[in-house]
Amino acid sequence: MVQLDETLMMLKDLTDAKGIPGNEREAREVMKKYISSYANEITTDGIGSLIAKKDGQADGPKVMIAGHLDEVGFMVTNIDDRGFVRFQTVGGWWSQVMLAQRVTIVTSNGDTVTGVIGSKPPHILSPEARKKPVDIKDMFVDIGATSKEEAKAWGVSPGDMIVPYFEFTVMKNEKHLLAKAWDNRIGCAVAIDVLKNLQKENHPNVVYSVGAVQEEVGLRGAKTAAYQIEPDIGFALDVGIAGDTPGVTEKEALGKMGKGPQIVVYDASMVSHKGLRDFVTGIADELQIPYQFEAIPGGGTDAGSIHLTKTGVPSLAITIPTRYIHSHAGILHRDDYENTVKLLTEVVKRLDWDTVNKIKFD
CATH class of the missing domain: 2.40.30.40 (Peptidase M42, domain 2)
Known part of the structure; x- marks a missing residue:
């Protein structure tokens, strides 16, 4: 039996938690337990989304990074x-x-x-x-x-x-993690670990890590949380489709486990913001962090709600390729998770007002 390290223990606790749309309390409490020590303030919106605020530069741009708490x-x-x-x-x-x-x-x-x-x-x-x-x-x-x-x-x-019901399992290939509810407790885990990485950083913004509710029934919690936060930049963190199994063609899904986070260029809820997308991929290229492009015409992410908040928010969905989503159990690759955390941490560290305004108005 594999000994669970700190990260695996968090992933186990998050995925073991029970929480369908409208019933996310248990998952929210787990996320709150893991993120509280990294946040200056924890609040919720009116329908239960968790919002963990971390102050960097008080008058800097507001950056929202959202995973969703609910599972199908x-x-x-x-x-x-x-x-x-x-x-x-x-x-x-x-x-x-x-x-x-x-x-x-x-x-x-x-x-x-x-x-x-x-x-x-x-x-x-x-x-x-x-x-x-x-x-x-x-x-x-x-x-x-x-x-x-x-x-x-x-x-x-x-x-x-x-x-x-499914037990969290580290597979024989220990990079492969098998569990229920990767969609989307893995996004919540990324949001936790980004705040953790920023503990000793003087980041030029205020970061809001969100565990949104009711994504699976209409991207609802991200809408109410974004209305409360009023972000200047938004990221949705979710699972993507891994198309590297028998019977799935590249016309259906391009993503492959272990090849890095997926940068979603288009889905049914949003056309990704070109300036933000280019900024993120530029940092990934600079730091040699692997990534993949993805288009998901048959589904959406919380970025679809975030980008329509008030006068509009430049937004991007970053996903982790996962096999067998919307079933009892999925498989993802630990390297993809860690590279997503690394990429988003480096992106946040660079989002000062000059950069945000350039993304918005170029």
């Missing part, structure tokens, strides 16, 4: 007479990754109930049925209850969150 999951909608739990997806799911997977229901009083998304054995399926994906609306969670009353006695009720 499910919500209890009904319990049938036999005690089976019906649910609603919260965030984007593909039905084929859901059947027979273990989940955890968190009740209103904080208790947990283990369940599994039920599936039919192949022995009773017709050849035609075996080829047809099961509709999500027909799925249910089996928690071992024998009646609706028993399930309710355990505290299960409509509105409870249902979270994918």
